[in-house]
Amino acid sequence: MTTISGRTAEDLLSAEPSGVWARLLGFTADAVLLSVLLVCLVALFEPSTAGRATPGLPLDPLPAWLRGLTSLVGLGYFTLSWAWFGQTPGQRALRLKVARTTNRQSLSLPRAAARWVVLGGPLWIAATEMPGISGSAAVAATCGWFLILAVSMGASVDGRGLHDRWVDTVVVKSRGGHAT
Numbered sequence: 001m002t003t004i005s006g007r008t009a010e011d012l013l014s015a016e017p018s019g020v021w022a023r024l025l026g027f028t029a030d031a032v033l034l035s036v037l038l039v040c041l042v043a044l045f046e047p048s049t050a051g052r053a054t055p056g057l058p059l060d061p062l063p064a065w066l067r068g069l070t071s072l073v074g075l076g077y078f079t080l081s082w083a084w085f086g087q088t089p090g091q092r093a094l095r096l097k098v099a100r101t102t103n104r105q106s107l108s109l110p111r112a113a114a115r116w117v118v119l120g121g122p123l124w125i126a127a128t129e130m131p132g133i134s135g136s137a138a139v140a141a142t143c144g145w146f147l148i149l150a151v152s153m154g155a156s157v158d159g160r161g162l163h164d165r166w167v168d169t170v171v172v173k174s175r176g177g178h179a180t
Helices: 009-013 020-045 064-085 089-093 109-119 121-128 133-155 162-167
Strands: 097-102 169-173
Touching: 009 020, 020 089, 020 097, 020 109, 020 133, 089 097, 089 109, 089 162, 097 109, 133 162, 162 169
Parallel strands: none
Antiparallel strands: 097 169
């Protein structure tokens, strides 16, 4: 049977769904970790932006290829973490696992990618936009989307948000010691 980082699907079938706050904290930890990685990536490929974060002075827009690369890194971070390990580093720290709802098996790469597109895609798209009317609208829409997802997680009996329902996933608490 498919395992998720050393746990069998039978173990995960009895696992309790994770709470909203733990999920949001795990996502926040991943966002911080990924942001540091992306800042380093941008500084490596576009050193002219390093140290220019002066309040009130906009940065030059990043080249389209670099914005695309940062989006791909975000996609890879979440998709590969969910498909290969059943959890992101932020989820691991909180002992959370992502699995299929029906059989609690690990996610396939396509399902993990679909989960990222629904959950985090809008954030990373908005993050690659520069400030301005269109960038502000993208950020506002992203914040609204995350509010809808958080409310849908809190309002559901099984803790699944709209994004979980659309791609047939569930985030569960990992029992025992360290998440492996």
